[in-house]
Each structure stands twice: as structure tokens, then as C-alpha cells.
Amino acid sequence: xxxxxxxxxxxxxxxxxxxxxxxxxxxxxxxxxxxxxxxxxxxxxxxxxxxxxxxxxxxxxxxxxxxxxxxxxxxxxxxxxxxxxxxxxxxxxxxxxxxxxxxxxxxxxxxxxxxxxxxxxxxxxxxxxxxxxxxxxxxxxxxxxxxxxxxxxxxxxxxxxxxxxxxxxxxxxxxxxxxxxxxxxxxxxxxxxxxxxxxxxxxxxxxxxxxxxxxxxxxxxxxxxxxxxxxxxxxxxxxxxxxxxxxxxxxxxxxxxxxxxxxxxxxxxxxxxxxxxxxxxxxxxxxxxxxxxxxxxxxxxxxxxxxxxxxxxxxxxxxxxxxxxxxxxxxxxxxxxxxxxxxxxxxxxxxxxxxxxxxxxxxxxxxxxxxxxxxxxxxxxxxxxxxxxxxxxxxxxxxxxxxxxxxxxxxxxxxxxxxxxxxxxxxxxxxxxxxxxxxxxxxxxxxxxxxxxxxxxxxxxxxxxxxxxxxxxxxxxxxxxxxxxxxxxxxxxxxxxxxxxxxxxxxxxxxxxxxxxxxxxxxxxxxxxxxxxxxxxxxxxxxxxxxxxxxxxxxxxxxxxxxxxxxxxxxxxxxxxxxxxxxxxxxxxxxxxxxxxxxxxxxxxxxxxxxxxxxxxxxxxxxxxxxxxxxxxxxxxxxxxxxxxxxxxxxxxxxxxxxxxxxxxxxxxxxxxxxxxxxxxxxxxxxxxxxxxxxxxxxxxxxxxxxxxxxxxxxxxxxxxxxxxxxxxxxxxxxxxxxxxxxxxxxxxxxxxxxxxxxxxxxxxxxxxxxxxxxxxxxxxxxxxxxxxxxxxxxxxxxxxxxxxxxxxxxxxxxxxxxxxxxxxxxxxxxxxxxxxxxxxxxxxxxxxxxxxxxxxxxxxxxxxxxxxxxxxxxxxxxxxxxxxxxxxxxxxxxxxxxxxxxxxxxxxxxxxxx
Numbered sequence: 001x002x003x004x005x006x007x008x009x010x011x012x013x014x015x016x017x018x019x020x021x022x023x024x025x026x027x028x029x030x031x032x033x034x035x036x037x038x039x040x041x042x043x044x045x046x047x048x049x050x051x052x053x054x055x056x057x058x059x060x061x062x063x064x065x066x067x068x069x070x071x072x073x074x075x076x077x078x079x080x081x082x083x084x085x086x087x088x089x090x091x092x093x094x095x096x097x098x099x100x101x102x103x104x105x106x107x108x109x110x111x112x113x114x115x116x117x118x119x120x121x122x123x124x125x126x127x128x129x130x131x132x133x134x135x136x137x138x139x140x141x142x143x144x145x146x147x148x149x150x151x152x153x154x155x156x157x158x159x160x161x162x163x164x165x166x167x168x169x170x171x172x173x174x175x176x177x178x179x180x181x182x183x184x185x186x187x188x189x190x191x192x193x194x195x196x197x198x199x200x201x202x203x204x205x206x207x208x209x210x211x212x213x214x215x216x217x218x219x220x221x222x223x224x225x226x227x228x229x230x231x232x233x234x235x236x237x238x239x240x241x242x243x244x245x246x247x248x249x250x251x252x253x254x255x256x257x258x259x260x261x262x263x264x265x266x267x268x269x270x271x272x273x274x275x276x277x278x279x280x281x282x283x284x285x286x287x288x289x290x291x292x293x294x295x296x297x298x299x300x301x302x303x304x305x306x307x308x309x310x311x312x313x314x315x316x317x318x319x320x321x322x323x324x325x326x327x328x329x330x331x332x333x334x335x336x337x338x339x340x341x342x343x344x345x346x347x348x349x350x351x352x353x354x355x356x357x358x359x360x361x362x363x364x365x366x367x368x369x370x371x372x373x374x375x376x377x378x379x380x381x382x383x384x385x386x387x388x389x390x391x392x393x394x395x396x397x398x399x400x401x402x403x404x405x406x407x408x409x410x411x412x413x414x415x416x417x418x419x420x421x422x423x424x425x426x427x428x429x430x431x432x433x434x435x436x437x438x439x440x441x442x443x444x445x446x447x448x449x450x451x452x453x454x455x456x457x458x459x460x461x462x463x464x465x466x467x468x469x470x471x472x473x474x475x476x477x478x479x480x481x482x483x484x485x486x487x488x489x490x491x492x493x494x495x496x497x498x499x500x501x502x503x504x505x506x507x508x509x510x511x512x513x514x515x516x517x518x519x520x521x522x523x524x525x526x527x528x529x530x531x532x533x534x535x536x537x538x539x540x541x542x543x544x545x546x547x548x549x550x551x552x553x554x555x556x557x558x559x560x561x562x563x564x565x566x567x568x569x570x571x572x573x574x575x576x577x578x579x580x581x582x583x584x585x586x587x588x589x590x591x592x593x594x595x596x597x598x599x600x601x602x603x604x605x606x607x608x609x610x611x612x613x614x615x616x617x618x619x620x621x622x623x624x625x626x627x628x629x630x631x632x633x634x635x636x637x638x639x640x641x642x643x644x645x646x647x648x649x650x651x652x653x654x655x656x657x658x659x660x661x662x663x664x665x666x667x668x669x670x671x672x673x674x675x676x677x678x679x680x681x682x683x684x685x686x687x688x689x690x691x692x693x694x695x696x697x698x699x700x701x702x703x704x705x706x707x708x709x710x711x712x713x714x715x716x717x718x719x720x721x722x723x724x725x726x727x728x729x730x731x732x733x734x735x736x737x738x739x740x741x742x743x744x745x746x747x748x749x750x751x752x753x754x755x756x757x758x759x760x761x762x763x764x765x766x767x768x769x770x771x772x773x774x775x776x777x778x779x780x781x782x783x784x785x786x787x788x789x790x791x792x793x794x795x796x797x798x799x800x801x802x803x804x805x806x807x808x809x810x811x812x813x814x815x816x817x818x819x820x821x822x823x824x825x826x827x828x829x830x831x832x833x834x835x836x837x838x839x840x841x842x843x844x845x846x847x848x849x850x851x852x853x854x855x856x857x858x859x860x861x862x863x864x865x866x867x868x869x870x871x872x873x874x875x876x877x878x879x880x881x882x883x884x885x886x887x888x889x890x891x892x893x894x895x896x897x898x899x900x901x902x903x904x905x906x907x908x909x910x911x912x913x914x915x
Contacts, residue, residue: 012058037069043084060106097152112151112152116156144207184218192212262333265287284344357374409431418454433469436476451466453500454466455503463510470522490526501523524565539566542562560848570614592610608650646690656697683721739788750793783868787871814895821902869906873912
């Protein structure tokens with residue numbers, strides 16, 4: 001492709017078409033660009049367009065297309081052709097940095113990403129002048145250009161945070177430091193000075209602060225790999241500058257620069273080789289007094305978020321997404337300092353905590369923020385190790401957590417009004433959540449009715465925290481992995497707990513509160529049969545809520561926990577009274593019908609899972625209400641959505657398990673539709689295992705005569721897929737299927753159907769698939785099916801003893817013994833590591849498995865065979881009785897010694913011999 005005006009015009013037209021919402025216009029344009037991207041000069045045409053085009057939309061489109069082109073093609077893969085010619089590579093590297101720095105921000109970001117992709121492959125060996133080119137731009141004095149360089153350097157060097165240590169990596173980092181550390185430090189100093197110069201210019205400070213943030217991120221990346229000798233010379237300078245920055249006028253503390261600077265101090269103070277920088281008592285005191293305490297305060301912006309943007313406040317506070325806040329950074333700095341200076345830091349802050357609590361006691365209504373800061377300080381001091389699941393797992397022994405809890409937390413929660421001092425209520429409840437593993441159980445039990453009471457608080461934060469704290473307490477594990485809080489201990493509170501949880505969902509702002517619904521789910525799970533008397537009321541409220549939210553589903557976690565709660569209600573009730581399944585169907589089916597008719601895509605996978613659970617509660621029968629739905633489940637449109645596939649397959653399996661005879665007689669015309677679903681699934685690398693789940697259920701449960709006419713075609717489809725697109729996953733599923741078929745119809749039937757498709761195919765399947773691949777089968781039930789199926793082939797297939805297939809008898813037996821005794825072969829060919837999931841255009845609902853709708857693992861040979869090794873021994877004994885002398889002869893000539901030893905062990909365990 002020439003760098004001509006005509007080609008630029010053609011490229012412009014096709015780029016425009018890729019933005020067209022009409023797929024009939026968009027897709028051909030995308031295909032055209034894909035077809036020409038291998039041509040010389042193609043990337044240079046894109047760069048020319050994004051530089052010279054008069055249309056901004058084309059500039060942006062060209063920049064995105066260029067970045068994606070680089071992402072797909074820049075890496076040179078061994079044994080594959082180079083997708084970008086060398087002259088284009090040289091031209092791109094020569095032009096991209098100045099082009100990036102002169103482009104608008106939207107385009108600058110795309111080109112910066114492209115530079116980092118190229119840099120990952122080519123820097124430093126194939127792009128040695130990149131660093132010099134970037135450093136030279138620091139002299140420009142133009143902070144738009146400087147920030148572009150810093151942004152690019154950050155995208156290039158942040159990988160140092162995540163890569164494994166190696167000499168090669170350290171050599172590269174040293175090269176970067178040699179050329180970059182001093183200019184970066186000088187830029188940092190100059191920028192700090194400019195902050196002082198422009199202290200009253202908000203727009204200038206905004207630009208300068210964005211530079212300082214990027215510099216801090218770069219410093220963090222370059223310091224991450226613990227190369228102390230490269231940083232010792234500059235560390236005290238950095239420390240002094242950050243310390244000075246953090247004690248500037250309070251108005252500077254409005255930006256995330258402060259949190260980044262504090263995070264920098266926190267990361268440095270945890271490093272053993274910088275310990276000496278913090279050892280001086282004056283330094284420690286200054287950091288505690290001038291950096292940490294002021295940034296622990298509950299500020300006006302925090303108060304505004306607490307009251308007016310509760311959902312965001314909760315998300316940031318509970319889920320840890322407040323990483324960029326001053327308060328979180330100050331907490332991290334406290335923890336960092338405590339690593340080496342726990343005693344001195346605890347001593348310094350103990351005085352502050354006592355002082356804050358005294359100020360609060362003088363006038364609580366005015367000074368409540370002092371107590372809030374005191375609780376945060378204690379929490380930070382005491383937290384040495386923490387996980388989301390378990391709270392604090394290791395605490396500072398110098399802090400008496402129980403005493404603080406009894407004296408300063410419980411009194412706030414015991415006060416007459418749940419609406420008084422909401423921030424302190426939230427602090428107290430959060431303290432319970434965080435230190436639940438450190439506070440004695442008797443204190444936790446005292447707290448439970450207090451938490452239940454706070455479910456009625458008007459503050460969204462308070463009643464949400466109360467629900468979350470209860471949910472966390474109910475998941476705590478004691479000895480023997482049982483729940484720490486038992487159903488018996490909760491018995492006095494069941495009614496008020498359920499009442500307040502469901503009432504909390506009616507409070508303003510909490511109609512779809514995921515923490516409350518999760519607490520409902522966890523309460524059901526803990527209380528089990530204790531909730532049965534309340535189920536009629538509970539299921540009514542859950543059904544009403546389901547109907548309401550199905551009009552406009554917007555909270556995926558809330559919806560998930562709601563369906564889990566419905567499943568728990570069904571399981572718990574029907575375990576005690578199986579006949580109660582009808583009352584649940586009566587309550588739910590009207591809403592389910594509405595969801596299906598209105599095509600509420602987010603809920604349909606859940607509905608299918610709950611219906612499967614209900615149907616599996618029936619014993620060997622399918623109610624007419626389910627049979628009326630059966631034809632609709634086979635409609636192709638349902639199977640187009642990937643999220644529907646696993647629950648739909650599960651539901652069809654439930655139909656087959658509970659009513660195969662009914663389907664065979666009353667819906668025989670639907671069997672081709674059922675097999676059509678199997679055919680669609682089997683053609684997909686992503687969903688072929690689901691196709692096998694369905695096929696296995698058809699083979700296991702349907703009357704043989706109802707599928708006789710389709711059997712040969714089923715095998716032909718499977719062989720076509722094997723021939724066209726064989727994957728490890730498909731092979732494993734195929735092996736389970738043919739062995740299940742063998743168990744159901746017999747080894748002779750299996751041999752005959754293979755040889756009926758093509759002469760001698762049975763031998764080819766044994767030799768090329770079963771014997772070499774059986775070791776790949778995983779899963780206890782799957783291995784058992786294969787073991788029983790292969791045993792049948794060995795001992796119940798006449799052709800294995802008297803034809804050319806006989807030579808495969810011993811290798812097949814050896815493969816079976818390998819399945820029993822050798823480790824699973826979990827190797828996957830390189831080309832399968834990145835199997836593409838089929839294109840799924842448009843919105844696709846992800847499948848979310850309901851834990852409490854889970855299906856028990858089904859063992860189709862459970863009643864027939866308990867121990868497959870014993871079964872093999874008994875079957876071989878029976879064969880040797882029918883053919884005396886043959887079996888020992890084949891074993892002695894061909895079976896290897898180790899396998900023979902294992903086999904003798906099976907025979908002894910079964911108390912049989914071979915004749």
C-alpha cells in the first residue's frame with residue numbers, strides 16, 4: 001500500500017463505516033481492514049491519518065485502530081511469519097513519541113498504550129534511544145508534554161511491580177535508573193518548588209499535582225523490586241520532599257496527591273533497608289502528629305458522602321475501594337510504621353486516643369468526630385493482618401481490643417436511639433466486623449441483639465453495616481469447622497431477626513440493598529429448620545420482591561442473593577416435608593411465567609435453576625405444568641444466549657431423570673428437538689461439555705427404543721467433530737460418553753455401532769483414543785464410568801478375544817490399571833491454552849451458579865459397582881472361567897510387571913483367581 005492521498009481517502013471511508021451501528025455496513029468494513037493490515041505501510045497510513053485528518057472522529061478512530069493493530073501484531077512469535085515488515089517497525093518507533101506528545105489527550109492515551117506495548121517487546125535492546133527521547137522532553141517546561149512522557153513511562157515501567165525477580169529484569173531496571181532516576185528526581189524537586197510558587201493558582205496546581213502523582217507512581221514502580229543500592233542516594237531527598245509536602249497548608253489536602261504521598265511513605269517504611277530513616281523519635285512523632293492524625297479526621301466531604309451518597313460511601317469503606325483516600329492512606333501508614341516501631345508508635349498514639357476520647361466525653365454532641373478519629377486510630381494500630389473473609393487475623397498485642405470494645409463501642413450500640421450519632425454507630429458496628437476473631441464469643445453474643453436492633457436505623461450506612469456484620473458473624477467457623485454462632489444460640493432472636501431484615505428492605509434507599517439480602521440468605525443457611533414456621537410469610541415477601549425487581553433488574557448481587565434465599569427456603573422446607581414442593585410451585589410459577597414471557601434476560605438463568613431444583617424434588621414423575629413448558633425449552637432463541645446454556649441443560653437433565661418415559665410417550669415428537677440442542681452444543685468448543693451432559697442423560701434415562709433410530713447419527717456427529725476440531729476437553733467428554741453407552745447398551749453394541757459406521761473403526765477408537773487418552777479423564781464419577789465401561793469391553797466383548805482386536809486387549813487393560821494408579825494426565829497442548837469462545841454479539845447475560853440450587857453429583861453406576869478395582873477382578877475371573885487359560889496367558893506375555901503387581905492386588909482383595 002502506497003502512502004498516497006487515494007489510500008488515505010479509502011482508509012478514511014472504511015474507518016467511518018466501522019463506526020456505523022448497522023452491522024451490514026460495519027462488519028464488511030472491519031473485514032476489509034483486517035484483510036489489508038498485513039500490507040506494508042498500513043500502520044504508517046493510520047499514523048498519517050491521526051496526525052493530518054481534519055475530522056476528529058477519524059483521528060480518534062485511527063488511533064484506536066492503530067493501538068489494536070500493534071496489540072495484535074507487534075510481538076514476533078517463533079516459527080511464525082513477522083506480521084509487520086521491518087521498515088514499518090523502524091518508522092513507527094522513529095515517529096510515535098513526538099506524535100504522541102503533540103496529540104490531543106484522547107489520542108495521546110491510545111498512542112501511549114501503543115508505546116508501552118512496543119516497549120514491552122523491544123525496550124531496551126531493540127529501542128535503546130526511547131529512554132533518552134523521553135528524558136529530553138523533561139527540559140521542555142511544557143507540562144502537557146511532560147505529563148505525556150510521565151504517563152507513557154508509567155505504562156511502560158509499571159510491569160516491574162508484577163514480574164518475577166531475575167537478573168535480566170534487574171539489569172533492565174538498572175539501565176532505566178541510570179538514565180532516568182536523576183532526571184526524575186530533578187523534575188520532582190522542580191515541580192515541588194513550582195507548587196509553592198503557584199500556591200494560589202488552582203488551575204496550575206491541578207496540572208502540577210497530576211505530575212506529582214505520576215512521578216510518585218513511577219518511583220513506586222522503579223522501587224518495587226527492592227534494589228536498595230540504586231535508591232539510597234536519593235531516598236532521603238524524596239523523604240524530605242514528601243514530608244514537607246504533607247505538612248503544607250490544608251487546602252492542598254483536597255486532592256489525591258496527599259493520599260499518594262502518604263502511600264509512598266507507607267511503602268517505604270515497611271522496607272527493612274529504609275528502617276533507619278524512621279528511627280529518630282522526633283521523625284516518628286512528627287509523622288504521627290503532622291501527617292497521620294490530621295488525615296484521620298472525618299471531614300465535611302466524608303460527612304456529605306455518609307449522608308447523601310451512602311451507597312458509594314459503603315462501597316468504598318466496606319469493599320476497600322477507598323484506596324485513594326487520605327484516611328485509608330493514613331491507616332496504611334500506621335500499619336507500616338508498626339512493622340518495625342510497634343512499641344513507640346503505639347505509645348505515641350495511645351496518648352492521642354485518650355485525649356480524643358476525653359474531648360468527646362466533654363461534649364459528645366459537638367465533639368463526636370474526636371471519638372470517630374480515636375476508633376480509626378485504634379483500628380489502624382491493632383490491625384496487623386487482615387482478610388475480607390475473616391477480618392483481622394493478627395492483632396497488635398499492645399492494644400486491649402476487648403477492653404476498648406466493652407468501654408467505648410458497646411455503650412454507643414446500647415444507647416436508647418438507633419438514630420443517634422449514626423457515624424459512631426457505623427464505627428462501632430464496623431469494629432465488630434473487623435475484630436470479630438479477637439473479641440470473645442460471649443461479647444459477640446451480647447452484640448447480636450444490638451445489631452438486630454440497628455437494622456431499624458434510618459441511616460442507610462448504619463442498617464447496612466448491621467446486616468453485613470450479622471452476615472459475617474453467621475459465617476464464622478469454630479471447632480470442627482462448624483459455625484461459631486449456632487442455630488440454638490440464635491433461637492431466641494429468630495422472629496425479630498427475620499422481621500427486622502425484611503423491614504430493612506422497606507427503608508428509604510435500601511429496597512435493593514445487597515448486604516441485607518445477603519444477610520437474609522446467610523440467616524436461612526444458619527438457622528435451617530428453625531425458619532420453617534416463618535417460610536409462608538418469607539416466601540410471600542421474597543416473591544413480591546422478585547416481581548418488583550424483575551421490572552428493571554439493576555443490582556446483580558442483590559438479585560443473586562434473593563434467588564439463593566428462595567432456593568434455601570425450598571431446600572429447608574422440602575427436606576422436612578417433600579410434599580411442600582407444590583406450595584412453592586404455586587407461589588413462584590406465576591412470577592416465573594411473567595419473567596419468561598417478558599424475556600427478563602438477567603433472571604431467566606436463575607428461573608431455570610430454581611425450576612430444576614423444584615423438579616428434582618418430585619419422585620419419578622413430571623407434573624403437567626412442567627410438561628407444558630417442555631417444548632418451549634427447545635426453542636433455538638433460548639440457546640443463543642450463553643448464560644442460559646448451563647441452567648437449561650440442567651433443567652432438561654431433570655426432565656429426563658424424572659420423566660423420560662413420559663417424554664418418550666407424550667412428547668416423542670420432541671426428541672429430534674432435544675437432539676438438535678445436543679448437535680448445536682457439540683459444535684461449540686465452549687459448550688461441547690454441556691452437550692455431552694445432555695447426551696449422557698438421554699442415553700442413561702430414555703427408553704432404548706425411543707432413541708434407536710438416532711444412535712448412529714449421534715456417533716457420526718461426534719466423529720465429525722473429532723475429525724474437524726479435537727480438543728482435550730472434547731476427548732475427555734467423549735471417553736465418558738462411550739463408556740456410559742457401553743454400560744447402558746453393552747460392549748457388543750458399542751463394537752457393532754462403531755464397525756457399522758466404518759469397518760474396523762472399533763479397533764481404531766481403542767488404539768487411537770481410549771488407550772492413549774484415558775489417563776486424561778478427571779473426576780471420581782467420570783473415572784468410575786470409564787473403568788466400568790472398559791471392564792465391559794475387556795470381559796464382555798467377544799471380538800476382543802477372537803479377532804484382530806485381541807492384540808489391543810492387554811494394552812487396554814494396562815491403560816485401565818493406569819487410570820486407577822497413575823496420576824491424572826493434565827497436560828494441554830499449547831494451541832489449546834487460548835481456545836476462542838465463539839463470538840457472542842450484543843448483550844449476554846453471564847451464568848451465575850446458585851450455590852443453594854446445587855445438584856448432587858450423580859453416579860450412574862453407583863448401584864451396580866461400588867469398587868471398580870474389585871469389579872475388574874471379579875469380571876476377569878468370570879472371563880477366565882469361560883475361557884480357561886487364555887487370560888493368564890495374555891497377562892504373562894504382554895502386561896508390564898508393575899501393572900501385573902497392581903492387578904494381583906485387585907484379585908487378592910476380591911478373593912478370586914484367574915483360571
